[in-house]
Amino acid sequence: MVEKNKIKVNNSPNRIVNIWEHKSWGDNIGWIDWDGKKIYGFSSPYLYDEQTEFRERMQSGKIARFRPIKIEYELVPHDMFFAELTDLGYLEDVSSN
Secondary structure (H helix, E strand, O other), X not given: OEEOOEEOOOOOOOEEEEHXXXXXXXXXXXXXXXXXXXXXXXXXXXXXXXXXEEEEEOOOOOEEEEEEEEEXXXXXXXXXXEEEEEEEEEOOOOOOO
16 A cells, blocks of 8 residues: 555565566566666566565675555556565575575
8 A cells, every 4th residue: 555655564465576586578577777766577467566575686695675656557568567666675684595
C-alpha cells in the first residue's frame, strides 16, 4: 500500500524477487536508474505489486532490499513493467550464502 511515497511495511512481502535471477529472454529485470531507484522488467503481466520485495546483490557482498512505490504495466508489450522503488536496507546476514 502506498501512502505519500512511503510504504506501510507492517506485513511480510507477498513475493520475494532476486533481480540477479531474472536475466533471460521473457524474464528480465534490470536497472534504469540506480540513484533514482527505478527498474524495468519483462515477466508475466501484473505479477508484482507494492508488497513485492525486490533484492539485489551489492558490490560489497550484501543483499539490498527494495519495495515498489509505483508500478506501471505497459499495454504493448503486455509483459513489460516499470517500477520506482524504496530502499528497505540490507538483509541481516548473507555472508553464509
